[in-house]
Amino acid sequence: MTTRSPALLVLEDGRTFRGESYGARGETFGEAVFATGMTGYQETLTDPSYHKQVVVQTAPHIGNTGVNDDDPESGRIWVSGYVVRDPARRASSWRSRRGLEEELEAQGVVGICEVDTRALTRHLRERGAMRVGVSTTETDPQALLRRVLDSPPMHGADLAGDVSTSAAYVVPAQGQRRFRVAALDLGIKTMTPRRMAERGIEVHVLPASSTIDDVLAVEPDGLFYSNGPGDPETADGPVRVLQQALERRLPYFGICFGNQVFGRALGFGTYKLDYGHRGINQPVQDRVTGKVEVTAHNHGFAVDAPLDRPTGTPYGRAEVSHVCLNDDVVEGLTLTGDDGSLRGFSVQYHPEAAAGPHDAAYLFDRFVALLKQAQRGDRDGS
Numbered sequence: 001m002t003t004r005s006p007a008l009l010v011l012e013d014g015r016t017f018r019g020e021s022y023g024a025r026g027e028t029f030g031e032a033v034f035a036t037g038m039t040g041y042q043e044t045l046t047d048p049s050y051h052k053q054v055v056v057q058t059a060p061h062i063g064n065t066g067v068n069d070d071d072p073e074s075g076r077i078w079v080s081g082y083v084v085r086d087p088a089r090r091a092s093s094w095r096s097r098r099g100l101e102e103e104l105e106a107q108g109v110v111g112i113c114e115v116d117t118r119a120l121t122r123h124l125r126e127r128g129a130m131r132v133g134v135s136t137t138e139t140d141p142q143a144l145l146r147r148v149l150d151s152p153p154m155h156g157a158d159l160a161g162d163v164s165t166s167a168a169y170v171v172p173a174q175g176q177r178r179f180r181v182a183a184l185d186l187g188i189k190t191m192t193p194r195r196m197a198e199r200g201i202e203v204h205v206l207p208a209s210s211t212i213d214d215v216l217a218v219e220p221d222g223l224f225y226s227n228g229p230g231d232p233e234t235a236d237g238p239v240r241v242l243q244q245a246l247e248r249r250l251p252y253f254g255i256c257f258g259n260q261v262f263g264r265a266l267g268f269g270t271y272k273l274d275y276g277h278r279g280i281n282q283p284v285q286d287r288v289t290g291k292v293e294v295t296a297h298n299h300g301f302a303v304d305a306p307l308d309r310p311t312g313t314p315y316g317r318a319e320v321s322h323v324c325l326n327d328d329v330v331e332g333l334t335l336t337g338d339d340g341s342l343r344g345f346s347v348q349y350h351p352e353a354a355a356g357p358h359d360a361a362y363l364f365d366r367f368v369a370l371l372k373q374a375q376r377g378d379r380d381g382s
């Protein structure tokens, strides 16, 4: 069994928790956020959207199924720190290759266990997400607090460039290629291009800093923007590229950060939620069909768009298509032309469902339908 040493967690408002080391020893900082999924810790840890965040797991047992080679959503763990109640003493799964603690240690991720994660979560829910420090080297809370207060806040953080691919790459279509899509990698998860590839889409994944010329060079049938870390208010480059693409009537689909950037491209603002949505059972309503989906979320920001009326934009009519039933937060947007045809859409949640329920998988089919409609339009010369 791993030997443990004392560890300290200090929030920026001074609230302190003492626990034991879990994973690498050292000191780390980030935004403290809680994730409520009972499963899927590997997907959470490797989701690039968690860059610079210290994730608190509300599920009390973490690590039970170890670490496998199939579930990572990127090439590494991205969370800047990890907080759990009771780590599994033994990993048990036919897919497990190694223990979670071993993996955290190997990747240099500092964590803390034996923390009352329910008390910590209630604190964050009441006071809002805030900066935190976790340390196995510091024993004085006041000293750690000073460093927490010196660490950068999430508000205003420009992070997509840190996690994006440096070079373009292609995820080939499975079976016959039906469409080609340019996908801007703002922190893309492995499952997303795979869900497109399964539907005959060849996905050209491009760096976050790509220009409209880089996008057009792919000769795409459509444009996709991924999830990603940081404050959407900083994503001016991707917003501009998207506006240029919409001017050219390129069909658009966006997920999470891609929803926020779409919102901004259409003229809406974004804002920081008090403590965000992170989990795999969030109820979202499709405002057209009335249907409720149970969905996976990981977002701390949201789009500020009116729920009660459409908004005219230079690219067509924008509407809020989905809302979260817990708090009425905007969870999806659509853009339609004067003839009522769909031009682009996005969701704040995760239809790629890694981890999470598959209720929203239909959105990838909707993207295929949009690409098909645009191809037909091109052929008809309209």
Ligand SMILES: NC(=O)CC[C@H](N)C(=O)O
Binding pocket: 049, 226, 227, 228, 229, 230, 231, 232, 255, 256, 257, 258, 298, 299, 300, 301, 302
């Ligand atoms: N998963 C995401 O794309 C998150 C988007 C953004 N960083 C937020 O926290 O809201």
